[in-house]
Amino acid sequence: MTNKSGTVADDVIVVEGLRVVRGGREVLPDLTVRVPRGQVVGLLGPSGGGKSTLMRAVVGVQVIERGTVRVLGEEAGSPSLRHRVGYLTQAPSVYGDLSVRHNVAYLARVLGVGGDAVDRAIAAVDLTDHADVRVENLSGGQESRANLACTLVGDPDVLVLDEPTVGLDPVLRRELWDLFRRLAAQGRTLLVSSHVMDEAVRCDRLVLLRQGRILSDSTLPELLERTGTTDAEQAFLALIDGADRDGGEAA
Amino acid sequence: MNPRITLATAGRILRQLRGDHRTVALMLVVPCVLLGLLAWIYADAPIDVFDRIGPALLGVFPFVVMFVVTSVATLRERTSGTLERLLTTPLGKADLMLGYALAFGAMAVAQAVVATAFSVWPAGLDIAGPLWLLVVIALFDALLGTALGLLASGFARTEFQAVQFMPAFVLPQFLLCGLLVPRDQLPTVLEWISNVLPLSYAVDAMKDVTVQTHPLPDVVPSLAFIALWIAASLALGSLTLRRRTP
Numbered sequence: 088m089t090n091k092s093g094t095v096a097d098d099v100i101v102v103e104g105l106r107v108v109r110g111g112r113e114v115l116p117d118l119t120v121r122v123p124r125g126q127v128v129g130l131l132g133p134s135g136g137g138k139s140t141l142m143r144a145v146v147g148v149q150v151i152e153r154g155t156v157r158v159l160g161e162e163a164g165s166p167s168l169r170h171r172v173g174y175l176t177q178a179p180s181v182y183g184d185l186s187v188r189h190n191v192a193y194l195a196r197v198l199g200v201g202g203d204a205v206d207r208a209i210a211a212v213d214l215t216d217h218a219d220v221r222v223e224n225l226s227g228g229q230e231s232r233a234n235l236a237c238t239l240v241g242d243p244d245v246l247v248l249d250e251p252t253v254g255l256d257p258v259l260r261r262e263l264w265d266l267f268r269r270l271a272a273q274g275r276t277l278l279v280s281s282h283v284m285d286e287a288v289r290c291d292r293l294v295l296l297r298q299g300r301i302l303s304d305s306t307l308p309e310l311l312e313r314t315g316t317t318d319a320e321q322a323f324l325a326l327i328d329g330a331d332r333d334g335g336e337a338a
Numbered sequence: 339m340n341p342r343i344t345l346a347t348a349g350r351i352l353r354q355l356r357g358d359h360r361t362v363a364l365m366l367v368v369p370c371v372l373l374g375l376l377a378w379i380y381a382d383a384p385i386d387v388f389d390r391i392g393p394a395l396l397g398v399f400p401f402v403v404m405f406v407v408t409s410v411a412t413l414r415e416r417t418s419g420t421l422e423r424l425l426t427t428p429l430g431k432a433d434l435m436l437g438y439a440l441a442f443g444a445m446a447v448a449q450a451v452v453a454t455a456f457s458v459w460p461a462g463l464d465i466a467g468p469l470w471l472l473v474v475i476a477l478f479d480a481l482l483g484t485a486l487g488l489l490a491s492g493f494a495r496t497e498f499q500a501v502q503f504m505p506a507f508v509l510p511q512f513l514l515c516g517l518l519v520p521r522d523q524l525p526t527v528l529e530w531i532s533n534v535l536p537l538s539y540a541v542d543a544m545k546d547v548t549v550q551t552h553p554l555p556d557v558v559p560s561l562a563f564i565a566l567w568i569a570a571s572l573a574l575g576s577l578t579l580r581r582r583t584p
Contacts, residue, residue, distance in 0.1 A: 109584055146426045150582045164581060166428070174426045180419035184354045196346035197427050221357070237423070 097124045099245055099276040100145055105154035107140050114140045115299040118154070122278055122292075127271045129290030130280040131323065137299040138280040139177055142247050145278060146174040158245055170198060173243030177250045179234040183223035187214050187233045190222060191240050198241035208240035211266055213259065228255045235263070246270065248279045252286065264289040287319035295323055302326045339432040347429070347437025348444075351411070355445060361407070365445060369399040369453040377461035392463045393544035394517050396453055396472060400446045400480035401537060402508050408438055408487030409500040416491065425581045434579065435572055439484050446480025447473060467547035471557060475543045478564045482536055485571035492578025511537035536567040 100122035107115040114137045122128045130138045143149035144156050147164015156163035158172060181190045191205045209218050212232035217225060222233050235251055248267075252260045260283075267277055268289065279290070287293050287307055295302040295310075303310055303326055307319060314325040355362060373392060380387040415421040415434075424434065450473045457463040465472065486507055494500040514524065514532035521532050532538045543560040546553040 143422075148422055148425060148582055150584045164426070169426060169428045172426065174423055176419040176423055178419045180423040182350070182354060182420060184357050185350070189350070189353055193346060193350040194427070196349075197343050197424065197429050199342065199428070241427075 098122065099124045099159055100278060101155075101157045102141070102144070103155050105141070105144060105156060106152040107137075107144060107149060108152050109140060113299065115144075118299065118301065120294055120301060120304065122276055124276050125271055125274050126291040127267050127277045127279060127289065128292045128294060129287055130278060130294050130296060131282065131284065131287060131319070132296040132302075134282060136296045138296055139249050140299075141296070142174070142249050142278065142280060146172055146247050148174075168245075170241065171244045173238040173241055173246045175235055175238040175246070175248040175251055177253075179222075179230045181222045181230065181234050181237060184221060186219050186221050187225070187236065188218040190233060191236045194237040195240045200241055204240050204242065208236040211239055212236045213262060228259065231255065232259070232263075244275055246275060246277045246279075248277065250280055250282070252281065252283065260286070284318070284320035284323060293319065295326060297327060297330070302330060339430045339436070340428065343429050343433040344436045344440070347433055348440035351437060351441035352444065354411075355441070362445075365403055365407075365449055366452050369396075369403075369449060370456040372399070373453060373457050373461055377457075377463075386464070388461070389464050389548065390545075391517060392457050392461070393465070393472070393548040394515070394541040396450070396457060397475060397479050397540040397544040398512060398515075398537065399453060400449055400476045401483040401540065402504065403449065404442050404446055404480040404483030405487040405490070405508060406501065406504050408442055408484045409491040409494065409503060410497055412438065412488055412491040413494050413497055413500045417496075421579075422583075425579075431576045431579045435485075435488055435576060438488060439481055439572075442484045443477060443481055446477055446483075449480070450476030463548075465547060466549055466551050467553040471547050471553065472544065475540060475547065475557065475561065478561050478568070479537075479540045481568050482540070482564055482571070485568045485575060488575035489571045489578065492575060508537075511535045514538065515541040517541060536564050539563045 098121040102118060102120045105115050105118040106113070118141065130141065132138055140149060144151055145158060145163055147168070158168055161168050185193070187209060188205065191208050195201070195205050209215055212235050214229060214232055214236060217229060222230055225233065231251070231254060238246065238248070252263055255263070264286065267279060271277055271291070290307070292304070292306055293310060294304045305313070310319070310322045311317065314322040316322040316325055373395060376391060376395065377388045454469060454472045454476070458465060458469065490503040490507060491500055494503060514528060514535055515537045516532065521529060521538060524532060539560040543557045546556040550556065
């Protein structure tokens with residue numbers, strides 16, 4: 088089944104030949120990646136590798152040099168996608184001088200969702216007890232959860248989450264990953280970046296990004312088998328060593 | 339643009355202001371303290387200088403205060419990532435700019451009412467024209483400050499820079515607005531410049547209300563000129579708000 092752009096219709100995010108230059112530096116030279124519907128795709132790799140830039144391109148706030156980025160069959164960032172794509176920035180993009188509830192309620196009004204969406208989003212990130220606390224008085228982990236609640240409130244079809252679990256304790260990380268799995272089971276598509284390799288286990292597919300290039304794009308079992316390792320971190324290191332060796336030989 | 343989103347944005351900005359009691363107090367009290375000080379300085383002057391300068395300052399305060407508040411607030415949105423997220427939502431640039439204009443316009447009306455009341459009663463300012471017109475002019479000045487503040491924040495990378503834009507945008511207008519030297523006695527080139535700067539018209543309008551019983555025919559053209567500046571600044575400011583950034 089293909090649509091008019093020639094892509095498989097169930098690929099929700101389609102990035103082809105993407106080149107991005109930021110501050111005179113080529114962050115993504117030529118990147119092609121697809122994210123199928125209903126999957127949680129983990130974007131892993133060292134910081135500075137281009138994860139956030141790719142996510143910015145997918146939500147349509149990144150100036151791109153070349154290539155195409157399509158989400159749900161539309162060009163990334165087009166007006167019809169703005170209700171359907173939820174973006175979580177890496178730095179908490181919440182108003183410190185407003186309470187959690189008022190932050191989430193503002194996004195809800197912008198997105199035109201009403202009813203108990205605000206309460207549900209706050210409950211989903213386990214902040215119900217802190218709903219009326221000003222964000223600047225929260226801990227770092229609570230602040231990043233408040234940020235996530237703002238992304239969840241519009242109930243988007245596609246979630247682009249840049250480091251959603253950074254700074255959270257293991258229990259909360261597990262809870263959030265359970266939530267991501269539930270959202271995917273309901274047919275939503277998630278692109279989640281992380282540099283915590285043990286979160287790889289919770290992803291349907293892993294895209295390992297280093298220096299703007301994809302080192303690997305497969306399921307975890309495939310990755311482990313290919314590299315002959317037992318966990319994501321070792322697999323990743325093996326891939327990096329392999330890439331460096333190849334690069335060295337080529338030079 | 340969408341009225342629901344514009345109003346939600348204005349409401350959110352007002353709620354942020356309401357949580358910041360000190361800023362609100364400063365916005366309302368500082369103009370009164372300065373006007374009171376001015377009245378006191380000229381208390382023993384042979385001619386009533388305060389009647390000449392007081393109204394002009396009523397026009398300057400909302401402009402300066404709203405310029406600073408808006409440029410810092412919007413710079414914060416740009417640098418904190420809140421703007422980046424908002425621009426991935428259905429929010430339009432106009433929603434954001436009008437949201438700021440509505441919120442700070444409301445704040446400016448409160449400031450103008452307090453400052454005008456203080457000038458007229460405790461400080462003893464003589465106003466020949468209708469008082470409500472002073473508030474209307476103050477509102478235009480505040481919107482001008484908000485619009486120029488939005489524009490200036492597009493050229494600032496840090497809050498330090500944003501604050502430094504205040505003297506850069508405001509002081510030349512203040513020097514040329516006719517308060518220090520009547521505008522028709524300025525050197526020719528400066529007079530031309532003063533003829534296109536919006537604060538000159540704000541101060542002229544305030545003066546008209548002070549001395550004329552029926553100042554409306556003179557005030558309306560001044561307000562129209564200020565409105566032109568507001569529209570141009572908002573249009574230029576919207577160019578600095580880009581959904582896609584490098």
